[in-house]
Amino acid sequence: MTKRGSMSDSGEIWVIGEQRLGRLEEVSLELLSKGMALSQSMGVTLSAVLLGDEVEEIARELVFHGAEKVYLLEDARLRYYQSEAYARLLAGVIKEREPQVVLIGATEIGKELAPKVAAKLRTGLTAHCIDLYVGEVDAAPQLIHVVPGWGGNLVMHIICPQKRPQMATVKPGVLLKAARDENRKGKIIRVKPDIGDKDFSRIETLEMIEESPKGKPLESADIVVCGGWGMNALGDFSMLQELADILGGAIAGTRPATDKGWVDEDRMIGQSGKTVSPGLFVSLGASGAMHYTTGFMGSKVVLGVDQNPQAPIFQMADIGIVGDLREVLPCLIEELKKDRMPEKL
Amino acid sequence: MGLEILVCIKQVPHPDHFSEIQVDVGRGRVIGAGIPVIMNPLDRHALEEALRNKERFSGRITVIRMGRPRLQKAVEEALAMGADRAVLLYDTAFAGPDTLATAFTLFHAIQRLGKFDLIYCGNETVDSGTAQVGPQLAELLDIPQVSSVQEVSFVDEKSLEVRRAWEHGHMKVRLKLPTLLSVTRDINTPRLPTVQGIMGVPQKEVIIWNAEAIQAPLENVGLNGSSIYATGVHEFRAGRRREIMQGSTGEKVRRAVARLKELGAI
Amino acid sequence: MDFNLSREHEMLRDMVKEFANSELAPRALELDNKGEFFWEQVKRSGQLGLIGVINSKDYGGTAMGHLARMILIEEISRVYPPLGFLHQTGNLLMYAIETFGNDRQKEKYLPALCKGEKVSAFALTEASGGSDPANMQTEAALEPDGYVVNGRKSWITGVDPADVVGFVAKTGDKFGAFVVEKGTPGFEVTRREETIGLRSLPVNEFALTNCRLPKENLMGEEGRGLVCALTTIATIGRTGAAGVALGIARGCYEIALKFAKERLLYGKPIATLQAIQFMLTDMNVEIEAAKWLCYSTAWQLDQGKTSRDLAVDIARCKLYAVDVANRCAYKAVDIMGAYGLSPEYRVIGLLRDALELGVAAGSQEVMKVTIGATITR
Numbered sequence: 001m002t003k004r005g006s007m008s009d010s011g012e013i014w015v016i017g018e019q020r021l022g023r024l025e026e027v028s029l030e031l032l033s034k035g036m037a038l039s040q041s042m043g044v045t046l047s048a049v050l051l052g053d054e055v056e057e058i059a060r061e062l063v064f065h066g067a068e069k070v071y072l073l074e075d076a077r078l079r080y081y082q083s084e085a086y087a088r089l090l091a092g093v094i095k096e097r098e099p100q101v102v103l104i105g106a107t108e109i110g111k112e113l114a115p116k117v118a119a120k121l122r123t124g125l126t127a128h129c130i131d132l133y134v135g136e137v138d139a140a141p142q143l144i145h146v147v148p149g150w151g152g153n154l155v156m157h158i159i160c161p162q163k164r165p166q167m168a169t170v171k172p173g174v175l176l177k178a179a180r181d182e183n184r185k186g187k188i189i190r191v192k193p194d195i196g197d198k199d200f201s202r203i204e205t206l207e208m209i210e211e212s213p214k215g216k217p218l219e220s221a222d223i224v225v226c227g228g229w230g231m232n233a234l235g236d237f238s239m240l241q242e243l244a245d246i247l248g249g250a251i252a253g254t255r256p257a258t259d260k261g262w263v264d265e266d267r268m269i270g271q272s273g274k275t276v277s278p279g280l281f282v283s284l285g286a287s288g289a290m291h292y293t294t295g296f297m298g299s300k301v302v303l304g305v306d307q308n309p310q311a312p313i314f315q316m317a318d319i320g321i322v323g324d325l326r327e328v329l330p331c332l333i334e335e336l337k338k339d340r341m342p343e344k345l
Numbered sequence: 346m347g348l349e350i351l352v353c354i355k356q357v358p359h360p361d362h363f364s365e366i367q368v369d370v371g372r373g374r375v376i377g378a379g380i381p382v383i384m385n386p387l388d389r390h391a392l393e394e395a396l397r398n399k400e401r402f403s404g405r406i407t408v409i410r411m412g413r414p415r416l417q418k419a420v421e422e423a424l425a426m427g428a429d430r431a432v433l434l435y436d437t438a439f440a441g442p443d444t445l446a447t448a449f450t451l452f453h454a455i456q457r458l459g460k461f462d463l464i465y466c467g468n469e470t471v472d473s474g475t476a477q478v479g480p481q482l483a484e485l486l487d488i489p490q491v492s493s494v495q496e497v498s499f500v501d502e503k504s505l506e507v508r509r510a511w512e513h514g515h516m517k518v519r520l521k522l523p524t525l526l527s528v529t530r531d532i533n534t535p536r537l538p539t540v541q542g543i544m545g546v547p548q549k550e551v552i553i554w555n556a557e558a559i560q561a562p563l564e565n566v567g568l569n570g571s572s573i574y575a576t577g578v579h580e581f582r583a584g585r586r587r588e589i590m591q592g593s594t595g596e597k598v599r600r601a602v603a604r605l606k607e608l609g610a611i
Numbered sequence: 612m613d614f615n616l617s618r619e620h621e622m623l624r625d626m627v628k629e630f631a632n633s634e635l636a637p638r639a640l641e642l643d644n645k646g647e648f649f650w651e652q653v654k655r656s657g658q659l660g661l662i663g664v665i666n667s668k669d670y671g672g673t674a675m676g677h678l679a680r681m682i683l684i685e686e687i688s689r690v691y692p693p694l695g696f697l698h699q700t701g702n703l704l705m706y707a708i709e710t711f712g713n714d715r716q717k718e719k720y721l722p723a724l725c726k727g728e729k730v731s732a733f734a735l736t737e738a739s740g741g742s743d744p745a746n747m748q749t750e751a752a753l754e755p756d757g758y759v760v761n762g763r764k765s766w767i768t769g770v771d772p773a774d775v776v777g778f779v780a781k782t783g784d785k786f787g788a789f790v791v792e793k794g795t796p797g798f799e800v801t802r803r804e805e806t807i808g809l810r811s812l813p814v815n816e817f818a819l820t821n822c823r824l825p826k827e828n829l830m831g832e833e834g835r836g837l838v839c840a841l842t843t844i845a846t847i848g849r850t851g852a853a854g855v856a857l858g859i860a861r862g863c864y865e866i867a868l869k870f871a872k873e874r875l876l877y878g879k880p881i882a883t884l885q886a887i888q889f890m891l892t893d894m895n896v897e898i899e900a901a902k903w904l905c906y907s908t909a910w911q912l913d914q915g916k917t918s919r920d921l922a923v924d925i926a927r928c929k930l931y932a933v934d935v936a937n938r939c940a941y942k943a944v945d946i947m948g949a950y951g952l953s954p955e956y957r958v959i960g961l962l963r964d965a966l967e968l969g970v971a972a973g974s975q976e977v978m979k980v981t982i983g984a985t986i987t988r
Contacts, residue, residue: 020511020513080516081516083489083490083491083518084489087484107511107512108492108493108509108510108511109511111476111477111492111493112476112480112490112491112492112493112527114477115444115476115478115479115480115481115484116480116481116483116484116490118445118477118481119445119448119480119481119484119485122445122572123572124443124445124571124572125444125445125573126573127444127473127474127475127477128474128475137576144576145573149368149578149579154370154578154579155578155579155580156575156577156578157575157576157579158573158574158575158576159573159574160572160573163572166572166573202488202489202520202521202524203489203491203518203519203520203521203524204518204519205516205517205518206516206517206518206519207516207517208511208514208515208516209514209515209517210513210514211513211514211515212513223610223611247611266512271469271471272468272469272471272474279609279610280605280610280611287364288364289361289363289364301605301609301610302585303601303605303610307873308873309873309875309880310872312364314587314589315585315587316585317585317586317587318585318586318587318588318608319586319590319601319604319605319608320587320588320589320590321589321590321597321598321601322589322590322597322875323594327594328594328598331594331595331598332598332601332602335598335599335602336602336611421618421622422622422625425622537629537630537659538626539626539658539659539660540623540659540661540664540673540675540679541660541673542660543619543622543623543626543675544619544673544675546618546619546622547618547619
């Protein structure tokens, strides 16, 4: 698809909904909130696409969260994410209906599916955007894709001036979820997927196995306490867990912390791990390399603690404490405990 | 049996030195000169898996890289680890590509190299980290592809079963060769090159091709072949407050807690 | 003059650095505390092809040369000196067999030694003094079917774990170099010395009591034993000790430098204080000077010059590098204050290891005697 586009297109904005084993991924709802904002500023319809088997209820949820239309492709064989089938069907329905913007969650599946679809359509795709908005470039309106840049607080602005649809993936946990309103009305349009044996002859997902996560979920936590290599001085994460418990937050770690086994890999913050945007992000003993900071740059407030005054984390923090973790951490815990003590009357 | 395996590698700045990279905010340019470089960490895992396949089934491993010939650390390391030959794609026409243009460049080179049974990539690079080139290259080659591969088993000579991560667990996927696999750290522990491997590097073939050599249409590659491009580098949101607490440890902590309360963070 | 190392030497350094950082560093303190021999690390070293770098490919070596050996010993010793020192002592017999031994001896001993499956030791020193080898007492009496050896060697590194030991003994007034295998009747390890440094590498005394060795256990020609030993010790022992010293010096410097940049006093890193900068500068300058003394010597060995041609260079680089290592280690401990005395921060351990280098492969004073006598000839 090599349509030359402009911002005055009437093409729709599409969010590709993602469901796994009958459960809707939260990122789809986050994308819908952004989709609604864009559909307003661009004056076009917001729609969603959903593939799966017996997922009509999820399609309705997409409507309740802002989709004016939902293109629903159902088939028993689409129950699991199927690489070739999903990519071909999506590309097909995009070619047919010609949306101008397609948003996909940068989940494990989305990160594989989006580039395949973009390649089929010969169009542009930006990866893990942290924001999207309509701005001006060379006196013309353009959709600005904002992606993490090099180091600290820097971002790059990217545009896709000609190819359509312009595609973008957004990491879960970056955008706010759309509000749910059961009174919202939308159309569910069933599209019969023409799949055949050919779609499964070369590659087939045999099964999807769930492993239950332990501890307070990271993505939804309002406070995240993250430890890095500097926690080595304390030996393990027990004091960090104590701090997290007092604050009511979730624990996380950088790559060195997961390597040491102080925290599970699925709690790793960073470019190849999770992205979080909590109200408070506490960084302990992680010096602040770029591939780490992109994982929390959307946080409202950042507290950084490190023993090296030149550590890059202090460029990324709102409040910084330079000091030895072995002194600072117990002190911090004591100070916060004081708040918890009942008042003596 | 004999497998023809291709491993895509990228030479990237050493992550420990990322903070030294200068960014020209005004012109939106990154100045990477003088920063130590390494093979992208996940590409080492990709190469290791290829080496294990070759040890088991015999065959040949070709590594391919886009970049300048002047500094070839990644290629040298790959050859020292055991790759049989290397292909370097270098041309000013290849510069400034988005991921699809990169995939096209590799695609045209592969047309000249011939058929491969397996292509291995690292899931993503430490610098741009899009994880897009693998899936897009597979799409252009019209072969199946899986990302986030944690384990590869050969069911028979022509088919594989791979274990692939997703957020809440893993998936089992069956594939027929030829295929492209993008691997994660979990898949293996890459070997160190041995002294014998290092000494064998000068004898191995390194092919250097430009756009003409691979007959790459200029509208497919480089900046010309890109659909997206960067317009600038900016500070995100209002920027951070960067208040460094002063005094003794106790004083710093008390002040920090007070400020966090004032900011409504706790 | 091109002072750049070849691409292969740079690749070797990178590989050994990675090996040291990922496999040796995490266990260095623990291995030191245990005081046990580190077989696992030796085998890994062999797997990577690091042990046989001065041995020919015909017998499992990689023949990469003396400069390669210097670099790899340096990078290992930066993190875990005992393994670096074992390369020093372990390569002695490997070189002696390669240079003075016959094909049968090479085939019998070298392959397993190159792979790190077996280790060796080399014994010259006795109670009569390592600096005075001509006065040794150990005797190898010649009999029709072989030699009968009586004597005692002391202060020999690595005999206890060794599978094969090379030693020098007198037959009449001539010296012969011999090989004895562990388990040979009459060969017994009698003592392990308590050492202040390199604690996971045993230093032993062993006794030969009517130990019968067949004629094929003689290395090289009759009467050439002392020449064999002294050539070996100069070419391999002194350069190896120099490599260990370079590694220790750089390890101390890097740790102290990082500490100085992070440690705050009076609100600023101590690296901003001139006193600290001067100490780091002294270390920096001396390490660089020692490095080039050592590398140029090793390079000349690779060009084919003999240890006789290079007697002064070899003695000089060992003399200087070992002094530099001791000075750097002491300065590092000083810079780091109380942390410098804590084993966790490694520099005190590196200082203890540096102390062991003075008497390795000939004492510092013997180095001076060698140089002084030669330059005044």
